Amino acid sequence: MTRSLRADTIAAVATAPGAAGVGIVRLSGPDALGVAARLFRGRADPGQTAGGRFLYGQFVDAAGEVLDEGLCLVFRRPHSYTGEDVAELQAHGSPAVLQGLLSEALRAGARAADPGEFTLRAYLNGRMDLAQAEAVLNLVNAQTETARKQATLGLSGAVSRRIEAVQTQITRTLGALQAMLDYPDEGVPEEERGGPLALAAQELESLIASGRAGHLANRGARLALIGRPNAGKSSLLNALLGYERSIVTSVAGTTRDYLEAGLELGGLPITLVDTAGLRDTADEIEAAGVRQSRRLAEGADLVLYLEDASAPRESADALPDSLPRNALRVQTKTDLEALWHDPAALPVSAVTGAGLPELREAVLQALLQDAGRQEVWLGSQRQQDAARRALEHVRAAAELPDDLAGYELEEALRALSELTGRDAQEDVIDSVFRNFCVGK
Known part of the structure; x- marks a missing residue:
C-alpha cells in the first residue's frame, strides 16, 4: 500500500461473506460511474446521474445476460465516503451474485481493492484524519455497546478535537519562545509558557490514562x-x-x-x-x-x-x-x-x-479506574504511544530554559501530528490500514 493516490478505479464486495438479503459491490475512482454504467440497465445512466440518487434496474454481464436486479447508488466527488466518484451496486446478497458482479466490474475496467483502500482514499482525500480512520476499523470490529459508542465518538472527530486543543496550547508557547529570539531580554511571560504547558500535560495525561479503557473496550x-x-x-x-x-x-x-x-x-x-x-x-x-x-x-x-x-x-x-x-x-x-x-x-x-x-x-x-468518566478514550496502542511521546517532550520543555525548550515542543507537535496523520510516515499509515477488511 502507498500513501499516494492511484488514478484508477477500485472495486470490492463491501458486505460480509455469506448469504444475506442484500449485498453491496462498491466502486470508487475516476471511472466508477462509467464502470457502473457498463453493468447497469435502467431508465437512467449512472454516469449521467446527479450525486445522492439511486436507480433501479438490472445488472448484466458483458454478454447482456441478467445477473440480478437491484439498486445503483450514485455519489459524486467530493461528497462521498472516499472523496471520489462512488457507485454502490446493491443486489441480493447471494455470494454467487456478488462475485459475478465483482468479476464483471473488474472486466469493465476496475481493479480489486486492497484491504482498507476505500478508507485510505478517504484519508488521503482529506475526508477524515488517521484517528478517525482507526475509529472506522474499531466500529467495524465493535462487539459491545461500549466499543460502538467509543468508535462512533472517534469517527465524529472527538479524539481529533482533543488533540487539536493540546496542539493549540503547545503552539501558543512555541510561538512565544520563537518571538523571544527577537527580544531575548524580555523573556517569555509565565502565562505564555508555564500555564499552556501545564494544561497540555494535564490533557495528555488524561488521554493516556483513557488508553487502557479503550484497549479493553476493543x-x-x-x-x-x-x-x-x-x-x-x-x-x-x-x-x-x-x-x-x-x-x-x-x-x-x-x-x-x-x-x-x-x-x-x-x-x-x-x-x-x-x-x-x-x-x-x-x-x-x-x-x-x-x-x-x-x-x-x-x-x-x-x-x-x-x-x-x-x-x-x-x-x-x-x-x-x-x-x-x-x-x-x-x-x-x-x-x-x-x-x-x-x-x-x-x-x-x-x-x-x-x-x-x-x-x-x-x-x-x-x-x-484510569479512564474515570471521560467521554473519549484512545482506542489503539499507536495512539497511546504517540500521546506518551508528546507528553515526554512537553515535560522536558517545561524543565529546559527558553532557548532550548523550542526543540522539545516541536517534537511534541510532531508526535501529535502522527496521531492524527498529518505528519505520519508511510509505514505508520500502512500499519493502520493493513488491519482493515477488503471493501472498507
Whole structure:
C-alpha cells in the first residue's frame, strides 16, 4: 500500500461473506460511474446521474445476460465516503451474485481493492484524519455497546478535537519562545509558557490514562478467579454467567485445568477464567494446574482472589506473595455461617446472589479506574504511544530554559501530528490500514 493516490478505479464486495438479503459491490475512482454504467440497465445512466440518487434496474454481464436486479447508488466527488466518484451496486446478497458482479466490474475496467483502500482514499482525500480512520476499523470490529459508542465518538472527530486543543496550547508557547529570539531580554511571560504547558500535560495525561479503557473496550478483559481449592471459584463463575458452565463439587481439587467463559459486563467484553485451586500438593497433575493458575493470574487484566468465609481462618491462605497488584479480594459462601470476616474483602454468595451486583461494579471500577468518566478514550496502542511521546517532550520543555525548550515542543507537535496523520510516515499509515477488511 502507498500513501499516494492511484488514478484508477477500485472495486470490492463491501458486505460480509455469506448469504444475506442484500449485498453491496462498491466502486470508487475516476471511472466508477462509467464502470457502473457498463453493468447497469435502467431508465437512467449512472454516469449521467446527479450525486445522492439511486436507480433501479438490472445488472448484466458483458454478454447482456441478467445477473440480478437491484439498486445503483450514485455519489459524486467530493461528497462521498472516499472523496471520489462512488457507485454502490446493491443486489441480493447471494455470494454467487456478488462475485459475478465483482468479476464483471473488474472486466469493465476496475481493479480489486486492497484491504482498507476505500478508507485510505478517504484519508488521503482529506475526508477524515488517521484517528478517525482507526475509529472506522474499531466500529467495524465493535462487539459491545461500549466499543460502538467509543468508535462512533472517534469517527465524529472527538479524539481529533482533543488533540487539536493540546496542539493549540503547545503552539501558543512555541510561538512565544520563537518571538523571544527577537527580544531575548524580555523573556517569555509565565502565562505564555508555564500555564499552556501545564494544561497540555494535564490533557495528555488524561488521554493516556483513557488508553487502557479503550484497549479493553476493543479487545476485552481477562478476569482470573484464583484461591484455595473449594474457595468457590467455579460457583462464582457460574453465578456471574447466569448458567452452569463449570463443574461444582465438594471435592477439593475438582478443577485441575483452567476453563474460560465470556460475558458482557457494563458494556465491556469479559473473559472469565476459572483456575485450579492454589495449594501445595504432591499430585503431579494438580501441581501443574497450580503453576498454570499463577501464570494465568499474572497475565490477567484483573484477578479475583477468593477466600472461603465458612472455612476456619487458620486453613485459609494468607495473601500469596505472588498475588498480582491488580487483584480484588472476595469473601465467598456468605450464605453459610461465617467463621471470620475480612473487612478488606467483598462479601458474596453464589447461592443467594448477595453481593454480586457490588462485585460487578467493583470489577468495572478496577478495570476502568484510569479512564474515570471521560467521554473519549484512545482506542489503539499507536495512539497511546504517540500521546506518551508528546507528553515526554512537553515535560522536558517545561524543565529546559527558553532557548532550548523550542526543540522539545516541536517534537511534541510532531508526535501529535502522527496521531492524527498529518505528519505520519508511510509505514505508520500502512500499519493502520493493513488491519482493515477488503471493501472498507
